[in-house]
Amino acid sequence: MASTLSDLTQLAIIASAFFMPVFTYIYFTRSQQKKSSAGPLPASTEITALYIHPIKSCHGISVQSAKLLPTGLDLDRQWMWVTYPNYEFLTIRNNARMTLIRPSYDAKSDTLTVTAPAPDSIDEKLEFSIPAHPSEEWLNKNTSTHDAKIWNQWTPARVYSSDLTASFNAFFSKEVRLVYKASLYDEPRPLRSNGTPNVLGRDASTCFPDLMPLLVGNESSIAELNTRLKAAENLTIDVRRFRPNILVKGNPSAPWDEDRWKTLRVTPKGQHGGKPLVFDITQRCARCHVPNVDPVTAEEHKRQPWDTLMKYRRIDEGIKFKPCYGMLCVPREAGKIKVGDKFEVVEVTDKHRYIAGF
Ligand SMILES: *[C@@H]1O[C@H](CO)[C@@H](O)[C@H](O)[C@H]1NC(C)=O
Ligand SMILES: *[C@@H]1O[C@H](CO)[C@@H](O)[C@H](O)[C@H]1NC(C)=O
Ligand SMILES: *[C@@H]1O[C@H](CO)[C@@H](O)[C@H](O)[C@H]1NC(C)=O
Secondary structure (H helix, E strand, O other): OHHHHHHHHHHHHHHHHHHHHHHHHHHHHHHHHHHHOOOOOOOOEEEEEEEEOOEOOOOOEEEOEEEEEOOEEOOOOOEEEEEOOOOEEOOOOOOHHHHHOEEEEEOOOOEEEEEEEOOOOOOOEEEEEEEOOOOHHHHHHHEEEEEEEEOOEEEEEEEEOHHHHOOHHHHHOOOEEEEEOOOOOOOOEEOOHHHOHHHHOOOOEEOOOOOOOEEEEEHHHHHHHHHHHHHHHOOOOOHHHHOOOEEEOOOOOOOOHHHHEEEEEEEOOOOOOOOOEEEEEEEEEEOOOHHHEOOOOOOEOOOOOHHHHHHHOOOOOOOOOOOEEEEEEEEOOOEEEEOOOEEEEEEEOOOOOOOOOO
C-alpha cells in the first residue's frame, strides 16, 4: 500500500514536472497576448511644434523650445482672467473674443506684453507689460493674494492691481482681474480626474489648465479630420484650435494612433546632452465647442468641427457624450524640450478611461 502511494506520488511529481512548463508556457503566452492587445508600439517620430498659452483661453504662442516644469511648459496657462468680485475663471467657452487677447514674450527683457483690440476703435490697442518670471519679492509688492475658481476648484492666486488691467474691463464689458499662479513658490493646484494620486501613483499639480499640465497632439489625426471637413463643408482647420502644447509628426496611414499612448519619452536632438524626459498619459482629451472658434478672427463656426468629431470620435467609455482629440499628460521630471526632439511612445494601453474631473 505504502509503495503504491509512493508510486502515485512519484507519478504526480513526474506529471507536474511535465505539465508545469506547459502551464507556465500557456500562462505567459496568454499574458503576453493580453499585453499586446493594445497593439505594437508606434515608430519613433519627432516634435514638430510647441505652443504655450500664457493666459488661459487667450491666444497661443508658437515656440522653438520651452522649459518643462513639473506643472507644464514654462509660461503656459500661468495667468488667467477672472470675474470681479467673485474671482471665477473667464473662458473662451463663453467668450470667443478672448482669443483676440494676445500675449507676447520678450526673452531679452523677460517680459510678457498683453495686447487686445480696443473696443470702439479700429487701430487702437489695449496693452500692458509684466515680468514673465516675477520674483516672489516683486509679487509681494505688486500683487495681492486671493483664491480663484476654475470649474469647481478654488486655488490660491496672485492678483494684479486693478490699475494695471483697468482698460480690459471695457474689452470684457465687465470688471475683471488678472491672476497668476507662481508655481515655484505658491501652493500648487493638485490634479484631479485621472491625475489624482490613487490613479496617477504620485502627487502632481499644475497652474490653470482645465485638467492636466500638457496636451500632446498628433498631426496625422488633424490631417485626417481635415479630409472629412473638406468633404463635408470645404473647410480646413488649424490644429491650434485644439490648443495642444506638443505636436508630433504622424504617418498618415493610420490616424488617431495616439488613443492608446500610455507612456512617452522625449530625447533631446543632437549633442547638447540632456537626459530623456518621460511623460505619463493620464487620459484622452474630451473636447467641447472651443475648436469651432477660429483663434485668429474669433469667429465661431456653427457646426464644425464639432459635428464631424461627434460622428466618429466619441471613443472613450468614460465620457461618451464628448469627442476626443489629443492626449493629456503629466511630466515625470523637469527639463528642456525642443522642436525636432525625438518622440517615442514606450508603452501603449487599451485601458484608458476618462474620469470626470470638474
Ligand atoms: C511694482 O512695484 C514697484 C515697487 O513698488 C513699482 O515701482 C512698480 O511700478 C510696480 N509695477 C507694477 C507693474 O505695478
Ligand atoms: C472651397 O474654399 C476655397 C477657399 O476658401 C475656395 O477658394 C473654393 O472655391 C471653395 N470650393 C468650393 C467647391 O466651394
Ligand atoms: C501619429 O499618427 C499616425 C497615424 O495614426 C501613426 O502612424 C503614428 O504612429 C502616430 N504617431 C505616434 C507617435 O504614435
